[in-house]
Amino acid sequence: MxxxxxxxxxxxxxxxxxxxxDSDLNRIPAHLRKKKYPILEFNKSIIEATKNHxxxxxxxxxxxxxxxxxxxxxxxxxxxxxxxxxFVIADAKRGDIGNxxxxxxxxxxxRLNVDAxxxxxxxxxxxxxxxxxYTDKTLIVLGLTSNxxxxxxxxxxxxxxxxxxxxxxxRTAETVPQKRLMFVVGATHGTMMKGIRDQFPDHFxxxxxxxxxxGSADExxxxxxxxxxxxxxxxxxxxxFASEGEDFTxxxxxxxxxxxGWMASxx
Amino acid sequence: MxxxxxxxxxxxxxxxxxxxxDSDLNRIPAHLRKKKYPILEFNKSIIEATKNHxxxxxxxxxxxxxxxxxxxxxxxxxxxxxxxxxFVIADAKRGDIGNxxxxxxxxxxxRLNVDAxxxxxxxxxxxxxxxxxYTDKTLIVLGLTSNxxxxxxxxxxxxxxxxxxxxxxxRTAETVPQKRLMFVVGATHGTMMKGIRDQFPDHFxxxxxxxxxxGSADExxxxxxxxxxxxxxxxxxxxxFASEGEDFTxxxxxxxxxxxGWMASxx
Numbered sequence: 001m002x003x004x005x006x007x008x009x010x011x012x013x014x015x016x017x018x019x020x021x022d023s024d025l026n027r028i029p030a031h032l033r034k035k036k037y038p039i040l041e042f043n044k045s046i047i048e049a050t051k052n053h054x055x056x057x058x059x060x061x062x063x064x065x066x067x068x069x070x071x072x073x074x075x076x077x078x079x080x081x082x083x084x085x086x087f088v089i090a091d092a093k094r095g096d097i098g099n100x101x102x103x104x105x106x107x108x109x110x111r112l113n114v115d116a117x118x119x120x121x122x123x124x125x126x127x128x129x130x131x132x133x134y135t136d137k138t139l140i141v142l143g144l145t146s147n148x149x150x151x152x153x154x155x156x157x158x159x160x161x162x163x164x165x166x167x168x169x170x171r172t173a174e175t176v177p178q179k180r181l182m183f184v185v186g187a188t189h190g191t192m193m194k195g196i197r198d199q200f201p202d203h204f205x206x207x208x209x210x211x212x213x214x215g216s217a218d219e220x221x222x223x224x225x226x227x228x229x230x231x232x233x234x235x236x237x238x239x240x241f242a243s244e245g246e247d248f249t250x251x252x253x254x255x256x257x258x259x260x261g262w263m264a265s266x267x
Numbered sequence: 268m269x270x271x272x273x274x275x276x277x278x279x280x281x282x283x284x285x286x287x288x289d290s291d292l293n294r295i296p297a298h299l300r301k302k303k304y305p306i307l308e309f310n311k312s313i314i315e316a317t318k319n320h321x322x323x324x325x326x327x328x329x330x331x332x333x334x335x336x337x338x339x340x341x342x343x344x345x346x347x348x349x350x351x352x353x354f355v356i357a358d359a360k361r362g363d364i365g366n367x368x369x370x371x372x373x374x375x376x377x378r379l380n381v382d383a384x385x386x387x388x389x390x391x392x393x394x395x396x397x398x399x400x401y402t403d404k405t406l407i408v409l410g411l412t413s414n415x416x417x418x419x420x421x422x423x424x425x426x427x428x429x430x431x432x433x434x435x436x437x438r439t440a441e442t443v444p445q446k447r448l449m450f451v452v453g454a455t456h457g458t459m460m461k462g463i464r465d466q467f468p469d470h471f472x473x474x475x476x477x478x479x480x481x482g483s484a485d486e487x488x489x490x491x492x493x494x495x496x497x498x499x500x501x502x503x504x505x506x507x508f509a510s511e512g513e514d515f516t517x518x519x520x521x522x523x524x525x526x527x528g529w530m531a532s533x534x
Contacts (some may be wrong), residue, residue, distance in 0.1 A: 022366075024370070025329055045475075049353050060363075062361075062363060062367045062368070062370035062371045062374065063367075063370050064272070065339075065371065065374035065375075065378075065465065066370040066371070066373040066374040066377075067345060067378070067379060068339065068374070069336050069337075069339040069340040069343055070380045071374075072335065072336040072339040073336040073437075075336075076335060076336055084329075091389075093362055093363050093387075094329075094360070095360055095362075095387055095389075095416040096327075096329060096360050097412065097413065097480075098414065099289075099504075100289070100327055101329070102328045103291070103329035103330050103332070103333040104329045104333070105331065106333040107329065107332035107333040107335070107338075107478070110333075111333060111334070112333075112335070112393075119387055120387050120390075121389075121417055121419075121420065122360055122362075122387055122388075122409065122420055122421065122526075123387075123409070123412050123414060123417065123420075123421070124387035124414060124415070124416020124419035124420060124421070125415035125419050126414055126415055127414065127416055127418050131348045140516055142389065142390070143467065145364070145390050145391075146364065147364040147365065147390060147391060147393055148391070148393055149390055149391020149392050149393035149394055150390065150391055151389075151391065152388075152391035152392050152435075152438055153391060153431065153434070154389065154390070154391070155387065155440070156425050156431060156434060157423060157426040158423050158424065158425050158426060158431075159423075159426055159428070160339055161426070164420065164423060164425075164431060167420070167423060168419075168420050171419055173418070177419075178412075182492075182527065188501075189362075194296070213364075237366075252479040267349070
């Protein structure tokens with residue numbers, strides 16, 4: 001699915017929710033942990049419970065790699081259970097020189113065949129190019145992240161007075177075609193978010209940080225949306241771990257439905 | 268193995284070579300590609316051929332992820348074939364918020380149990396902290412990378428006239444204890460390398476970019492070494508793909524021996 005297809009799904013469904021499958025083995029319900037593939041079983045249930053209330057799923061590779069090759073197997077298997085009309089993101093924040101980047105691109109865009117991949121642009125624009133060669137895939141490049149540490153480097157003020165993250169975003173926008181590019185913009189930055197939308201009126205943003213990290217969905221919508229919505233709000237822990245008991249699917253469905261209802265009210 | 272142990276091995280062996288297992292499936296000899304685990308077979312042969320001429324091995328995760336979970340299995344299996352007296356680096360350049368970073372730390376420092384992991388510090392110092400909690404492990408944080416794109420963001424001049432990469436390195440040095448920290452400093456930067464050593468006289472550097480990327484080993488030694496050597500030179504493609512034929516182990520052994528001989532001459 002392309003970014004253009006995702007925008008269409010957002011319009012049709014009046015929904016811009018991405019469910020983050022940050023499926024921490026230590027937090028999934030005890031009765032599932034006994035199974036051979038606990039993360040896969042958990043994901044299948046969460047997908048079933050939330051698929052009518054979202055347009056996208058995001059899989060954070062860390063939560064699979066921490067189980068080793070068995071975790072990577074469950075990442076692969078989970079993808080088979082995501083309905084075809086959902087936009088699938090691998091949240092891997094990869095970033096490396098060209099020869100290596102080609103292999104990451106192959107891993108995610110060919111082998112796993114996800115629709116989009118998050119990327120860390122710090123090493124420079126030549127590290128993004130191998131991904132941009134896949135014309136049906138979307139690159140999701142770090143803009144301003146949701147964590148407090150974003151002050152350390154991203155928000156450093158450069159010599160021309162513009163912070164590093166904005167310069168990085170402008171360089172990225174020159175490198176990757178807009179129709180295949182999203183930026184990560186954290187939900188925790190108040191009015192700074194408005195400034196980003198002003199500088200990038202037509203770009204699409206993936207917005208983490210609503211929920212467990214404290215960002216407000218209303219504030220995100222007010223500051224970051226544009227005429228064609230232009231945002232995908234990701235919620236991970238607050239949905240998938242809404243309950244850590246046997247009723248986890250009921251609790252996840254309820255939480256996703258609440259967000260979905262709020263989103264529909266904005267159309 | 269700790270960084271202190273590595274320094275001891277360097278001194279004893281008069282060697283500071285790291286062999287990079289960037290084991291690109293498309294470049295390994297044809298007769299191995301027919302095997303069930305071609306990358307593992309290739310790595311076992313390369314390790315056997317080079318182990319007397321190096322003190323460390325570096326596994327770049329991209330070249331394993333591009334084979335999916337089977338690739339990750341071969342990454343795990345390769346680690347079992349590296350002798351105990353070698354320092355083992357996972358070159359993964361991970362970087363993400365704390366909750367996610369904890370899982371990457373678990374993946375590499377517990378599950379794979381490597382000695383060191385490369386990290387991308389762009390998202391800020393709080394993203395390094397979960398790794399720093401492992402007191403027997405070494406964090407290898409990007410300083411100035413070897414690719415041309417390092418000009419785009421790393422070399423941006425910040426408001427106080429110091430480039431972003433130097434500010435990032437200083438912040439990192441305040442966050443991670445020196446005895447558990449290396450910086451990545453690319454071999455391709457001529458006299459800029461000297462400037463980095465001047466600002467960080469006692470830190471240890473992992474130096475990629477010698478060989479296939481065009482960096483000179485002599486220049487690296489002259490600009491980046493310190494009294495206790497203080498550098499690990501990584502060579503990947505120029506050793507492991509010295510020949511892509513059936514004589515690949517002979518060619519790899521020869522190339523590693525040449526570098527090892529040159530290194531011994533510097534003690």
